[in-house]
Amino acid sequence: MAGLYIHIPFCKSKCAYCNFFSVVSDKQRADFVEALKKEAVDRKDYLGGEEVRTVYFGGGTPSLLKPAEIGGIIDVLRQHYKITAAAEITLEANPDTVSKDTLKEYKELGINRLSIGIQSFFDDDLQYLSRKHDSKHALQVLEWAKAAGFQEVTLDLIYGIPTLTDEKWCRNLELFFATGINHLSAYALTVEEKTALGQRIAKGLAAPVNEDSVIRQYGILVEMTRQHGFEHYEISNFARPGHYSKHNTIYWKGEKYLGLGPSAHSYDGVSRQWNVAGVKDYCDSYSFEKEKLTLDDRYNEYVMTSLRTCWGCDAEYIRNNFGEKYAEKFEKGVKNHILAGKMFQQDQKYILNDHGMLFADGIAVEVFA
Numbered sequence: 001m002a003g004l005y006i007h008i009p010f011c012k013s014k015c016a017y018c019n020f021f022s023v024v025s026d027k028q029r030a031d032f033v034e035a036l037k038k039e040a041v042d043r044k045d046y047l048g049g050e051e052v053r054t055v056y057f058g059g060g061t062p063s064l065l066k067p068a069e070i071g072g073i074i075d076v077l078r079q080h081y082k083i084t085a086a087a088e089i090t091l092e093a094n095p096d097t098v099s100k101d102t103l104k105e106y107k108e109l110g111i112n113r114l115s116i117g118i119q120s121f122f123d124d125d126l127q128y129l130s131r132k133h134d135s136k137h138a139l140q141v142l143e144w145a146k147a148a149g150f151q152e153v154t155l156d157l158i159y160g161i162p163t164l165t166d167e168k169w170c171r172n173l174e175l176f177f178a179t180g181i182n183h184l185s186a187y188a189l190t191v192e193e194k195t196a197l198g199q200r201i202a203k204g205l206a207a208p209v210n211e212d213s214v215i216r217q218y219g220i221l222v223e224m225t226r227q228h229g230f231e232h233y234e235i236s237n238f239a240r241p242g243h244y245s246k247h248n249t250i251y252w253k254g255e256k257y258l259g260l261g262p263s264a265h266s267y268d269g270v271s272r273q274w275n276v277a278g279v280k281d282y283c284d285s286y287s288f289e290k291e292k293l294t295l296d297d298r299y300n301e302y303v304m305t306s307l308r309t310c311w312g313c314d315a316e317y318i319r320n321n322f323g324e325k326y327a328e329k330f331e332k333g334v335k336n337h338i339l340a341g342k343m344f345q346q347d348q349k350y351i352l353n354d355h356g357m358l359f360a361d362g363i364a365v366e367v368f369a
């Protein structure tokens with residue numbers, strides 16, 4: 001089983017904190033859609049004929065494409081890939097780019113999961129992030145999604161925003177639980193130097209992120225999601241049982257996926273490749289760079305991704321797939337973290353607890369090959 005990722009590189013405007021590849025002009029939209037369809041056909045053998053159980057339209061802002069354009073892409077994918085009847089087909093949508101009608105049309109095309117970038121239900125937080133929607137419209141869009149018949153919906157929320165007090169964060173979570181939605185991705189605000197927000201903070205024009213608030217709000221998040229029956233299955237992802245993201249699970253479990261579109265990455269178990277990022281270059285003739293992964297690379301990737309999940313890192317898997325030397329290094333390296341109460345062991349699996357997940361990346365680097 002494998003997944004398909006489709007990168008739609010257009011955004012209405014650039015959010016101040018955003019470090020993803022996207023462009024604000026959509027002048028090349030029609031060319032892009034055609035180039036994407038061509039790439040989908042050209043690369044149809046990449047997954048070796050495996051069944052595709054997830055399709056994910058990410059970006060950028062996929063909901064800037066018209067339903068007919070998304071439909072045309074889905075038709076090409078269905079013609080050239082073995083997309084299973086029960087495949088999870090997700091579309092990322094920003095509240096300011098959808099209407100009641102477009103949501104209905106997306107649903108009719110076979111999109112069965114929506115990922116909505118809400119970020120906060122408070123307008124001052126949205127302004128700090130320079131998002132284009134307001135909280136009233138966000139709530140309206142959630143109603144429309146329900147009316148359109150979407151049963152699988154996930155929201156993105158951000159904590160650690162300097163304007164977000166703990167009380168407001170609790171309120172954001174309460175508003176989320178009140179929607180009845182079964183999946184939440186909640187991210188700590190990270191500010192990269194080169195982003196507009198990074199520069200504003202450097203010049204003293206915007207308040208910086210306070211690390212203590214981030215840690216406190218992470219604690220609130222973990223506690224409140226647990227009280228509401230959500231499972232913390234990846235560092236930033238929470239779901240009621242049976243509602244985990246199937247597509248992201250492919251990444252976290254190291255399964256195969258093909259990424260189409262500018263800057264999209266692909267992975268086939270032994271190598272990783274990434275497409276040219278510029279939209280014009282991509283439309284003229286897509287190209288990619290490829291890196292064959294060494295055993296060290298594959299071990300490091302496995303450790304890095306698995307430690308961030310509730311499935312943890314399996315020493316037996318390391319032993320069987322990478323060798324005794326790697327398993328020894330890993331087990332020796334994590335011992336202190338078990339003693340420090342950040343991690344627990346279940347048979348051969350080493351799993352970070354909620355507190356330990358805050359240190360996932362640092363712990364992974366310590367046990368890297």
Ligand code: SF4
Binds near residue numbers: 019094
């Ligand atoms: S909508 Fe998403 S991808 Fe586009 S600029 Fe904002 S954060 Fe970045």
